[in-house]
Amino acid sequence: MANAVAEGAKSGAGVEVELAYYIEPDSLVDFDAILVGAPTYYHEMPIEVKKLFEEAAAKGVSLKGKIGAAFGSYGWSGEAPKLVLEIMKNKFEMVSIEPPLLMKYTPDQNSLNACRNLGKRVSESLIHKV
Numbered sequence: 001m002a003n004a005v006a007e008g009a010k011s012g013a014g015v016e017v018e019l020a021y022y023i024e025p026d027s028l029v030d031f032d033a034i035l036v037g038a039p040t041y042y043h044e045m046p047i048e049v050k051k052l053f054e055e056a057a058a059k060g061v062s063l064k065g066k067i068g069a070a071f072g073s074y075g076w077s078g079e080a081p082k083l084v085l086e087i088m089k090n091k092f093e094m095v096s097i098e099p100p101l102l103m104k105y106t107p108d109q110n111s112l113n114a115c116r117n118l119g120k121r122v123s124e125s126l127i128h129k130v
């Protein structure tokens, strides 16, 4: 899913994309848009994602006005991407791209196209913001 989102985001002229499994909370300020992939486990986002936001908040990292998007695979309830987007919007005052993108279990080609579209929407929002 992340690869397809990144692919879609790269389609915007002049948009640079960095795909990372891990990022230091301080480094989040270096980006104009942050897209988080979060599968749902036990009705929650993964602990690594939670820690990233907790540490960014504790350090006073400002993400205000940056574009935020969330996506993730799920089995039956799919809370994680919704929670991620909620934190981006309410805690960090980011501009959220709604709705979060949820895919049941392993994404098929249609689902991957939806991921590409999400990436594209984010890059278009960035281009219009400049």
Ligand SMILES: Cc1cc2nc3c(=O)[nH]c(=O)nc-3n(C[C@H](O)[C@H](O)[C@H](O)COP(=O)(O)O)c2cc1C
Pocket (backbone or CB within 6 Å): 039, 040, 041, 042, 043, 044, 073, 074, 075, 076, 077, 078, 079, 104, 105, 106
């Ligand atoms: C231990 C465990 C707990 C899970 N808990 C949830 C859950 O609370 N809600 C949900 O929608 N899916 C749940 N799932 C399903 C996963 O979200 C689903 O398998 C998803 O595709 C995993 O994505 P990943 O392979 O990228 O980690 C759970 C799966 C496992 C193995």
